[in-house]
Amino acid sequence: MKFVIEIKDLKKSFGSKTVLDGISLNISAGESYVVIGGSGTGKSVLLKCILGLVKPDSGVVKINGKVVGEMRQKERLQTLLKCGVLYQGGALFDSMTVIDNVSFGLVYGYGLSAKEASKISLEKLAAVNLDEKIANLFPSDLSGGMQKRVALARAIAMNPHIIFFDEPTTGLDPITSGTINELIVKCTKELGISALSITHDINSLKQISDRVGLLHHGKMIWEGTNMNLITTANPFVQQFISGNPVGPFTNN
Numbered sequence: 001m002k003f004v005i006e007i008k009d010l011k012k013s014f015g016s017k018t019v020l021d022g023i024s025l026n027i028s029a030g031e032s033y034v035v036i037g038g039s040g041t042g043k044s045v046l047l048k049c050i051l052g053l054v055k056p057d058s059g060v061v062k063i064n065g066k067v068v069g070e071m072r073q074k075e076r077l078q079t080l081l082k083c084g085v086l087y088q089g090g091a092l093f094d095s096m097t098v099i100d101n102v103s104f105g106l107v108y109g110y111g112l113s114a115k116e117a118s119k120i121s122l123e124k125l126a127a128v129n130l131d132e133k134i135a136n137l138f139p140s141d142l143s144g145g146m147q148k149r150v151a152l153a154r155a156i157a158m159n160p161h162i163i164f165f166d167e168p169t170t171g172l173d174p175i176t177s178g179t180i181n182e183l184i185v186k187c188t189k190e191l192g193i194s195a196l197s198i199t200h201d202i203n204s205l206k207q208i209s210d211r212v213g214l215l216h217h218g219k220m221i222w223e224g225t226n227m228n229l230i231t232t233a234n235p236f237v238q239q240f241i242s243g244n245p246v247g248p249f250t251n252n
């Protein structure tokens with residue numbers, strides 16, 4: 001089995017606070033893996049460790065078989081160019097127009113001309129149901145949901161092999177969320193892209209996941225398939241899915 005992402009015994013603390021306490025997980029080519037867990041449990045930190053933005057204390061992260069911590073700068077950049085990332089909060093460049101935001105990696109990473117990059121970027125904006133009329137607006141001119149879709153268009157602009165989505169549907173209306181979920185499914189099922197997503201959105205979780213991991217107190221305390229989400233007797237998963245205020249999450 002070829003894994004695009006391999007994580008072995010990953011640990012990360014900030015001061016005396018242990019955030020990741022031995023995480024291991026593998027993601028196969030074309031698989032959509034979703035990490036769930038309460039707020040502040042380290043989901044975003046896990047993503048940043050995979051991307052090499054946060055240095056783990058110990059453990060190994062491999063992308064396409066290569067250890068991220070051992071990559072030279074050039075190799076790391078080349079690997080990251082093949083990864084599309086939708087950061088929690090969007091993280092668009094405020095001083096750049098929508099089209100320049102989406103084109104950024106195409107121009108500065110792949111060296112395309114502004115004209116070539118714009119053509120691709122307009123296609124990607126259409127793919128996330130955004131009208132080309134917004135191309136020359138600035139992020140501050142857009143609603144939160146539109147900003148999120150621009151960030152998503154930027155994440156898929158370079159036809160990545162792996163996409164990372166940190167809360168792709170948070171703050172979006174149900175219809176736009178549905179569009180984004182469909183797009184994620186399309187990326188994995190039709191285009192064969194592997195995806196690692198983080199979400200609190202149960203509809204999204206059910207729709208986009210092949211496999212799911214539940215992060216709690218620094219460990220992946222449950223892993224299962226999309227089907228197992230409904231059938232499992234694990235009380236943590238049951239409480240998470242039902243949103244029940246009473247259960248193991250709130251008892252300790």
Ligand SMILES: Nc1ncnc2c1ncn2[C@@H]1O[C@H](COP(=O)(O)OP(=O)(O)OP(=O)(O)O)[C@@H](O)[C@H]1O
Nearest residue numbers: 014017019037038039040041042043044045046088
């Ligand atoms: N650079 C940092 N320095 C110190 N502490 C940090 C840093 N980054 C994250 N943390 C801490 O690590 C913990 C996990 O943060 P993280 O952002 O990964 O949570 P999360 O699971 O993504 O939460 P949410 O669902 O709210 O986005 C938090 O307690 C946070 O304060």
Ligand SMILES: [Mg+2]
Nearest residue numbers: 043044088166
């Ligand atoms: Mg987070």
